[in-house]
Amino acid sequence: NAGVTQTPKFRVLKTGQSMTLLCAQDMNHEYMYWYRQDPGMGLRLIHYSVGEGTTAKGEVPDGYNVSRLKKQNFLLGLESAAPSQTSVYFCASSVGDEQYFGPGTRLTVT
Amino acid sequence: GENVEQHPSTLSVQEGDSAVIKCTYSDSASNYFPWYKQELGKRPQLIIDIRSNVGEKKDQRIAVTLNKTAKHFSLHITETQPEDSAVYFCAASKGSYDKVIFGPGTSLSVIP
Numbered sequence: 001n002a003g004v005t006q007t008p009k010f011r012v013l014k015t016g017q018s019m020t021l022l023c024a025q026d027m028n029h030e031y032m033y034w035y036r037q038d039p040g041m042g043l044r045l046i047h048y049s050v051g052e053g054t055t056a057k058g059e060v061p062d063g064y065n066v067s068r069l070k071k072q073n074f075l076l077g078l079e080s081a082a083p084s085q086t087s088v089y090f091c092a093s094s095v096g097d098e099q100y101f102g103p104g105t106r107l108t109v110t
Numbered sequence: 111g112e113n114v115e116q117h118p119s120t121l122s123v124q125e126g127d128s129a130v131i132k133c134t135y136s137d138s139a140s141n142y143f144p145w146y147k148q149e150l151g152k153r154p155q156l157i158i159d160i161r162s163n164v165g166e167k168k169d170q171r172i173a174v175t176l177n178k179t180a181k182h183f184s185l186h187i188t189e190t191q192p193e194d195s196a197v198y199f200c201a202a203s204k205g206s207y208d209k210v211i212f213g214p215g216t217s218l219s220v221i222p
Contacts (some may be wrong), residue, residue, distance in 0.1 A: 033209070040119065042199055042214040045156065058209060059111070094215075097142055099191065099210060101153040 002026055004102035006091050008103045012108045013081040021076040021105050023091030031072040032059075034066060036087040043090065049074055069107075081109045112137040114202050116213030124221050131216045133200035134182040140202040143176060143189050145212065148197045155197075158185070161205075165167050190220045 007022040023032065030051050035043040035058075045058030047067040061083060065077045074093075079084060086109045092099040113136040123129050135143075141162035145152040160167045160174045160183065167174050171190075176183040187194055197217050203210040 021149075035212075042116075045209055045211070045213040048209055052123055056209075059211070096161060097144065098156045099144075099154075101155070103153050 002106050004093055004100050006089075006102040008105060009103065010076035011076045013078075015082060017081050018049050018077070018079050021089055021091075021107075021109075022079075023074045023076070023093075023102055024072055025074075025093040025100070026072060027093060027100065028071070029095045029096070029100070030071070031069065033094075033099065034064070034074065035089060035090045035092065036060065036085075038042055039091065043105060046076065046089075061074065067082045069075050083109045085109050111201055111218040112140060114200060114213040116200050116216055119214065120215060120217045120219075122219045122221060125190060125192060127190055129185075129187045129190055129218055129220075131185045131198055131200070131218070132182060133184070133202075133213050134180075134221060135202040135211075136181070136202070137202070138178075138181065141176070141177050142203045142205045142208075142210075144201050144203075145174060145185050146199045146201065146212075148199065148215075150196070182197070187218075190218075192220050194218060195220045196211050214219050 004025045016054040031049040034046040047066040089105045091102040116133045144159035147157045148154040179184045197215045200213040
């Protein structure tokens with residue numbers, strides 16, 4: 001039982017490049033979330049999903065897109081990366097109140 | 111939308127002393143308040159939570175109190191140990207399956 005996993009762990013992008021972050025969970029959780037973590041700003045919700053095929057905007061959705069084609073996977077896309085998107089990205093899933101976090105992806109945009 | 115504030119941003123205590131972290135929230139409809147601990151380089155993990163129908167909850171050296179009228183809640187750690195050093199996040203939501211809004215975090219250092 002791997003829990004919540006994220007791919008990749010690290011990535012460096014140039015401004016304007018695109019990429020997709022993958023989150024996978026094997027706990028059959030309905031809800032999945034993408035957060036970004038920046039120093040002094042805590043965890044800010046980017047997008048979330050309440051089930052397969054559904055997504056919703058969080059606090060800071062601009063510049064990101066998501067898809068939940070399969071219940072176990074939640075993808076976060078950056079179409080045209082900007083230096084302001086340099087951050088650590090955490091995925092989480094939940095079936096009740098407790099959120100289970102993945103190990104994080106450290107993204108640097110130069 | 112919901113806004114969660116947290117104080118202090120950094121806290122340093124001697125081993126064995128108590129630590130208190132305070133949070134306020136803005137949405138009176140929030141009724142679930144979890145606390146997460148994040149060690150350096152690790153993922154956040156739930157350490158304790160409280161619902162609006164309860165004023166206080168304890169789990170060994172950790173306790174959380176909630177004042178719904180004032181819209182604030184606090185985390186209390188007694189007999190602190192070096193392994194308590196971490197960043198602590200409070201959060202608020204309207205309950206199961208609702209999105210959770212996190213505070214900015216408190217970096218706690220326990221000095222041996």
